[in-house]
Amino acid sequence: LLNEQVGIVNFEPYLETFLSMYSSARLMFGALPLVPPLVAHLHRNWKEASGKDLLPVLTAKLSDLVQQLQQCYQLTTSGKFTEATERLQRVVRLVPLLQVESKQELSEAQQLLAICKEYLLGLQMETARKGNYKKKEKKTGPMLFGLA
Known part of the structure; x- marks a missing residue:
């Protein structure tokens, strides 16, 4: 199904x-x-x-998923990108399993999914950027003022 x-x-x-x-x-x-x-x-x-x-x-409720998204915001601001990514992926997986009662809840669930997808993309890009920076730093030494 x-x-x-x-x-x-x-x-x-x-x-x-x-x-x-x-x-x-x-x-x-x-x-x-x-x-x-x-x-x-x-x-x-x-x-x-x-x-x-x-x-x-x-067991999945829209309000619980919104709270989990708020927790992901806090994890992101504290710099815990991998943990935030894992939790956002869990939220994205739970959205199709929601039971919505009205069109308003349906639109809220769709908005939640869109926000999570955007945050996931941003977190993955930031994680990849940091990974590339660390690789470059190992090869050339620490960069001063962003100049290589």
Whole structure:
């Protein structure tokens, strides 16, 4: 479904996310001693539906992703580019898994995705620039005032 709707081909980066969402949507509890624990699956529409119409609980929320973006801003300003890049990639991976209720939430999710993509591109460029600077510095020694 994600392949058809969003065009995702490589699901390997999603493995951790899928496992986390699956484990968050299950509940295990012990009923009696010496009996294996019972498993219950949590559903977001348990009041209205039953059987095959039940939908699993989604752990990704738009407000949480916006907070994670704010944390990425802080990481970027503190110079932790690799950590900010990893977190932004996680946010980008979670956006297609959101459930939106209105067109406003849909536009907010699209804006979030656009902002994350721009920040990712900028962080990758800055990381590459720093890597090239370090390589050049090793070859020629430290540069004074940007003059080589």
